[in-house]
Amino acid sequence: MSAVDRPAWLPWLQQPLVDALHQLNSHAVLLHGPEGVGQFEFALALARSWLCEASAVGQVFQPACGRCVSCHLIDAGSHPDLMVVLPEALQASLGWQSAADDADAAEKSSTSKTKKLSQDVKVDAIRAVVQFSQHTASRGRAKVVLVYPAERMNLIAANTLLKTLEEPPGQVRFVLSGASLEQLLPTVRSRCQAWHLPLPDAEVASSWLHTQLDRISPAEARVLLDAAGGQPLTARDRQKLGLDAAYWPQIPKDLLNGVATALTQWPLTLVVETLQKVCHDLACVAVGAGPRYFPRDSLPVIADIDRLTHWAQELSKVSRHAEHPWNQGLKVETLLLQARAVMRPKPTRGNPRS
Numbered sequence: 001m002s003a004v005d006r007p008a009w010l011p012w013l014q015q016p017l018v019d020a021l022h023q024l025n026s027h028a029v030l031l032h033g034p035e036g037v038g039q040f041e042f043a044l045a046l047a048r049s050w051l052c053e054a055s056a057v058g059q060v061f062q063p064a065c066g067r068c069v070s071c072h073l074i075d076a077g078s079h080p081d082l083m084v085v086l087p088e089a090l091q092a093s094l095g096w097q098s099a100a101d102d103a104d105a106a107e108k109s110s111t112s113k114t115k116k117l118s119q120d121v122k123v124d125a126i127r128a129v130v131q132f133s134q135h136t137a138s139r140g141r142a143k144v145v146l147v148y149p150a151e152r153m154n155l156i157a158a159n160t161l162l163k164t165l166e167e168p169p170g171q172v173r174f175v176l177s178g179a180s181l182e183q184l185l186p187t188v189r190s191r192c193q194a195w196h197l198p199l200p201d202a203e204v205a206s207s208w209l210h211t212q213l214d215r216i217s218p219a220e221a222r223v224l225l226d227a228a229g230g231q232p233l234t235a236r237d238r239q240k241l242g243l244d245a246a247y248w249p250q251i252p253k254d255l256l257n258g259v260a261t262a263l264t265q266w267p268l269t270l271v272v273e274t275l276q277k278v279c280h281d282l283a284c285v286a287v288g289a290g291p292r293y294f295p296r297d298s299l300p301v302i303a304d305i306d307r308l309t310h311w312a313q314e315l316s317k318v319s320r321h322a323e324h325p326w327n328q329g330l331k332v333e334t335l336l337l338q339a340r341a342v343m344r345p346k347p348t349r350g351n352p353r354s
């Protein structure tokens with residue numbers, strides 16, 4: 001494995017890391033929680049701490065020192081006792097590339113232009129994990145396998161891992177991490193000690209976001225964080241896709257008035273996600289609850305909960321088929337018309353009470 005441009009440490013992970021190192025006592029950890037809070041970074045920090053050579057063997061684990069040989073090897077992506085297993089599609093964005101990929105990097109970059117990179121954790125990678133687990137640790141501390149997102153293992157891959165997870169050779173530790181772990185085999189889940197990584201404190205997360213993005217105020221950082229449901233890494237990524245903090249609160253009313261043309265410039269997945277958030281918050285307001293993604297005063301009151309429920313179902317169908325080769329422009333236009341129809345239905349003629 002080689003590491004490139006890995007993002008800096010995320011401040012809200014420090015205390016959970018200390019707690020996890022003190023409380024986890026199983027050889028296999030199942031890290032779960034929302035996306036966009038740094039699950040991969042947390043899993044890697046656990047692995048780094050387990051392998052760190054600064055403390056004596058047998059002592060309670062501490063966060064990695066960042067200075068010993070082991071820490072440097074992990075930073076260089078070449079620790080012989082660490083195996084990081086990711087789908088191809090995530091390797092570049094998380095700053096990890098497998099050794100096999102290094103060998104044919106040129107071929108890979110040309111292939112990636114023509115062929116979509118896999119979103120799955122492949123069974124071959126899990127077979128390599130089984131092999132890796134059989135050998136004793138090169139540096140004598142431990143061996144660590146990190147699989148992320150664990151729910152992207154298909155049935156065959158998960159079954160292949162099961163035996164090693166059940167009867168791990170002496171020094172091997174596993175950290176499986178993901179956001180939809182209900183999709184994971186129950187037999188795999190039951191072999192692991194679960195650890196929940198929660199959403200970070202909003203103040204800490206929005207201050208971090210403010211330092212990460214150019215030309216946004218602290219208040220705008222908070223708008224972006226709320227728009228991402230409190231997930232700071234998601235907020236950062238959405239802003240890079242074109243989500244504008246100054247425009248976000250205007251979206252519900254622009255949809256109502258049929259003038260949300262800015263959304264036609266966004267990727268379809270972001271449009272669908274945004275409409276789902278509008279729909280969610282309109283439903284919250286309709287039943288007297290507080291909205292989650294938009295400021296309360298940006299949301300019109302839509303009393304017809306049945307219409308909102310039907311809209312939510314329609315959006316969910318589109319979201320499940322996000323990989324479908326839609327005509328992007330046409331699909332977005334249809335979705336915007338549908339939003340307007342839900343939010344401003346045509347008045348029925350001949351209302352007997354009028």
Ligand SMILES: [Zn+2]
Pocket residue numbers: 052053054064065066067068069070071
């Ligand atoms: Zn160290």
